[in-house]
Amino acid sequence: MKKIGLTGVMGAGKSSVIAILKEKGITVLDCDAINAKLLEKGEEGYLKLIATFGNQLLDEHEELDKQLMSDLIFKDPLHKQQAEAILHPLIKTKIEQELLLHVDEKIVVVEVPLLFEVGWEAFFDAVWVVACENSLLLERLMKYRHISQAEAKRRLAHQMSQEAKIAKADVVLYNNSNKENLERQICDILKVIRR
């Protein structure tokens, strides 16, 4: 099994690449989804976060409030570091467990939005970066995510730049055109891997 790490900044097109990979029958694991599961009431991530940060992150149903957690971690670098130190090892263990279920498959792709930021390069056989022109990225974030340009820039500032990610990539998928163009690039790289 070849383990491919798929990354790229918010809005670059990871979901679009994943949709194409899934159409081709390739298994894709999703770190944000794994994290979301860990944050559910009573789960390991939830319990550890509450032990560190107390009840300030909970809503009236004692569920973890994502907005409160975003405010906590994105406004204070120390809190971000503490939350990541709790969640990242848990996410990695879950990925390792899920990968074991797919060892017979030729390729498994793992979507890790913060792959370089958390230093998971060595875990993968190759890292693919999805990228698009910065002006197009802001346009898409404003249009489809309904956030202002200032908010998009603020969120992107918490991630490594596209230029830095491209420099570290084994493969770059450029999402500056349409789905057909992206699919062609994916087919080309899959051909090389399957050879």
Ligand SMILES: CC(C)(COP(=O)(O)OP(=O)(O)OC[C@H]1O[C@@H](n2cnc3c(N)ncnc32)[C@H](O)[C@@H]1O)[C@@H](O)C(=O)NCCC(=O)NCCS
């Ligand atoms: C902040 C939280 C509660 C927001 O949850 P929400 O459901 O609104 O968003 P979701 O988890 O789908 O993340 C959306 C995007 O936010 C960005 N993001 C998430 N966590 C971080 C982080 N620690 N640093 C920078 N960007 C981040 C990523 O681009 C991610 O794809 C959640 O993302 C979280 O618990 N983050 C900390 C864990 C983490 O680092 N996850 C990323 C694993 S690679």
Ligand SMILES: Nc1ncnc2c1ncn2[C@@H]1O[C@H](COP(=O)(O)OP(=O)(O)OP(=O)(O)O)[C@@H](O)[C@H]1O
């Ligand atoms: N080639 C394209 N042409 C037009 N719109 C696109 C294209 N690729 C992606 N988009 C749109 O841009 C937005 C961001 O794309 P996508 O959701 O694939 O990014 P992402 O990297 O998964 O983002 P996130 O990390 O925030 O989940 C989506 O609303 C998507 O429909």
